[in-house]
């Protein structure tokens with residue numbers, strides 16, 4: 001069994017995929033070709049924002065946003081303690097300070113009330129200026145934007161939506177990557193919408209920020225390629241990856257997102273009452289980057305993972321370490337702030353992500369559930 005079956009996806013899409021890739025080879029426009037602009041238009045339209053700019057990966061996408069906003073030394077950027085490293089890594093890279101915020105017990109997403117506590121603490125200390133909150137759409141589920149927006153408005157924070165795992169999710173029909181002042185996504189192969197390598201994108205309704213990010217994306221270009229008006233990056237999406245994404249995005253819209261939601265419903269129906277299953281609040285829709293259960297303690301989680309492995313079932317621990325305990329952030333640690341994030345810390349020992357993708361069969365989800373049931377007996 002595959003954790004995320006990209007080979008099966010390729011078998012289904014092969015004829016369209018091969019044609020799309022060969023078309024790029026024959027066309028010769030390998031950088032910023034027609035497919036890149038077409039894809040950006042398709043993505044912006046789907047998400048419901050004015051601008052989409054593709055870039056080299058989801059980490060650069062976050063960096064482009066921070067650069068457009070001029071985030072730097074002395075700025076506090078609030079980041080959930082339970083996320084992939086990138087969400088916070090980009091902050092010290094710009095010279096700013098990440099401040100870790102705890103997550104909700106049920107959704108694993110940023111806890112808006114703990115955000116308010118952290119902002120107030122930073123203001124009371126008076127050393128940093130609160131500027132941005134990175135709201136992560138973890139495992140495919142949009143963060144609680146109504147609650148986060150309320151706190152952000154009270155303290156003048158910008159919202160950077162890290163939708164690397166969230167593309168395709170929605171709240172009351174409004175799509176992920178439209179909630180942040182700027183939003184980002186990743187096309188890393190295992191994400192809900194992935195290419196065949198690295199890729200990413202930024203989304204915004206703001207013309208000025210879009211223009212700045214378009215410049216930062218290509219060496220800080222000004223009026224033309226060899227007019228450089230700021231220090232930027234080389235962070236474009238390859239034309240061949242745009243062509244791959246056009247084929248995958250069609251399948252994603254037509255059936256993959258529905259298929260992965262059907263698989264999640266099967267898991268949840270079968271696992272109900274056996275383990276803690278993912279919570280999707282009313283009105284929210286997930287794109288199921290991960291289907292993550294929670295066990296009663298770390299020993300049970302580790303033993304279950306070993307038991308499943310012996311039965312040939314892959315599983316992953318996303319994530320084994322909270323951000324505030326990452327060695328890389330030690331130099332950014334703020335001794336006057338007692339960062340504990342108890343929920344995030346506990347989740348790291350209790351969560352387990354199960355095989356999940358649009359092509360998983362009923363037999364496979366059934367086998368995973370039976371194996372979990374057998375272990376817990």
Ligand SMILES: *Cc1c(COP(=O)(O)O)cnc(C)c1O
Nearest residue numbers: 057058059084086087164186188
């Ligand atoms: C994958 C991921 C990223 C980074 O994306 P890359 O394309 O790998 O750079 C950022 N944030 C989150 C939450 C992610 O899962």
